[in-house]
Amino acid sequence: MASNDSDRPAETGPIPSAIKILVAGGFGAGKTTMVGSVSEISPLSTEELMTEASLGVDDLDGVEEKTTTTVALDFGRITISAELVLYLFGTPGQQRFWFMWDELALGSLGAVVLADTRRLDTCFPSVDFFERRGIPFIVAVNCFDGAYRYEPEEVREALSIADGIPIVLCDARVRDSSKEVLITLVQHVVATMAVVG
Amino acid sequence: MPDEYASGPAPEEAGPLVRPYVMTWGRQRSDTVQLDMISVVIAARADVDEMSLEPEQVDILSLCHRPLSVAEVSAHLDIPVAVVKVLLSDLIGRGYVLARAPYTTESPVSRDILQAVLDGIQRL
Ligand SMILES: Nc1nc2c(ncn2[C@@H]2O[C@H](COP(=O)(O)OP(=O)(O)OP(=O)(O)O)[C@@H](O)[C@H]2O)c(=O)[nH]1
Ligand SMILES: [Mg+2]
Numbered sequence: 001m002a003s004n005d006s007d008r009p010a011e012t013g014p015i016p017s018a019i020k021i022l023v024a025g026g027f028g029a030g031k032t033t034m035v036g037s038v039s040e041i042s043p044l045s046t047e048e049l050m051t052e053a054s055l056g057v058d059d060l061d062g063v064e065e066k067t068t069t070t071v072a073l074d075f076g077r078i079t080i081s082a083e084l085v086l087y088l089f090g091t092p093g094q095q096r097f098w099f100m101w102d103e104l105a106l107g108s109l110g111a112v113v114l115a116d117t118r119r120l121d122t123c124f125p126s127v128d129f130f131e132r133r134g135i136p137f138i139v140a141v142n143c144f145d146g147a148y149r150y151e152p153e154e155v156r157e158a159l160s161i162a163d164g165i166p167i168v169l170c171d172a173r174v175r176d177s178s179k180e181v182l183i184t185l186v187q188h189v190v191a192t193m194a195v196v197g
Numbered sequence: 198m199p200d201e202y203a204s205g206p207a208p209e210e211a212g213p214l215v216r217p218y219v220m221t222w223g224r225q226r227s228d229t230v231q232l233d234m235i236s237v238v239i240a241a242r243a244d245v246d247e248m249s250l251e252p253e254q255v256d257i258l259s260l261c262h263r264p265l266s267v268a269e270v271s272a273h274l275d276i277p278v279a280v281v282k283v284l285l286s287d288l289i290g291r292g293y294v295l296a297r298a299p300y301t302t303e304s305p306v307s308r309d310i311l312q313a314v315l316d317g318i319q320r321l
Contacts, residue, residue, distance in 0.1 A: 080317035107301030
């Protein structure tokens with residue numbers, strides 16, 4: 001608290017409001033890589049504490065045997081303006097942490113579901129999750145070296161993705177590619193709003 | 198202190214972990230501020246009585262001389278989000294910190310905001 005800066009916090013301007021986009025997909029699909037490729041800070045990791053009982057594991061006997069565990073969330077930041085900050089959250093890949101997604105998903109602008117070309121089906125639960133909750137999402141096919149190169153329409157068919165939902169090919173390691181993915185998502189959100197109201 | 202975090206019950210219902218923790222300070226509040234992971238917080242005052250604060254709260258205040266989300270505070274200080282929320286609620290209650298709620302489903306995002314987001318991503 002010695003610097004001049006922190007001695008006059010009362011003079012700070014308006015507090016920005018935040019908005020979030022989720023990056024979901026199966027284990028190792030490239031979620032953290034995508035968050036990192038567009039974030040202005042290196043991806044941060046925060047942990048949530050939770051009990052095994054709340055994970056729905058072995059809890060038939062009630063709540064006697066709670067053990068605490070942690071789940072890490074990766075996120076990045078894009079400062080849009082002095083009034084608006086965008087956060088990108090990579091969702092935990094592990095299935096038993098899905099229940100957390102409700103808090104994560106609440107109030108999110110939309111989601112990118114990363115499909116891993118080496119094992120397309122691992123993103124299906126994410127697709128299902130966002131469909132059920134009516135959260136706008138797009139599918140980004142992360143093309144791994146050496147894996148079969150899908151056409152977007154093949155992915156649509158394989159995962160039964162509805163016609164209105166954009167499917168794009170990407171390389172999560174490349175900033176411009178990840179940018180395109182996010183732009184496609186936000187444009188899709190705009191289009192969805194136009195239909196709804 | 199870390200042991201106290203670890204023995205607390207589930208955080209995702211906010212209450213159970215939060216309440217025992219706050220009670221250890223003997224000032225449980227009924228008006229606990231509802232903080233989201235992406236609520237943005239900033240230190241509000243320079244005249245802080247550090248002796249009346251938990252060490253982690255002093256850390257939070259020095260970190261928050263610029264606006265940061267609850268998630269960022271948690272990541273930088275390596276304190277779980279649920280605990281950060283409790284520490285912040287108390288700071289907000291004392292007027293040491295200001296918070297701004299995020300855009301959520303209860304505050305629908307306008308077309309202007311979406312356009313600003315698009316422009317911001319394009320500028321990257
Ligand atoms: N070839 C190729 N490799 C990638 C791409 N995206 C990610 N990878 C690599 O795949 C590995 C896993 O990427 P992560 O970003 O950690 O995946 P994740 O989805 O965050 O993984 P979990 O959080 O463990 O579920 C890393 O070694 C990345 O470098 C891509 O587009 N192409
Ligand atoms: Mg990851």
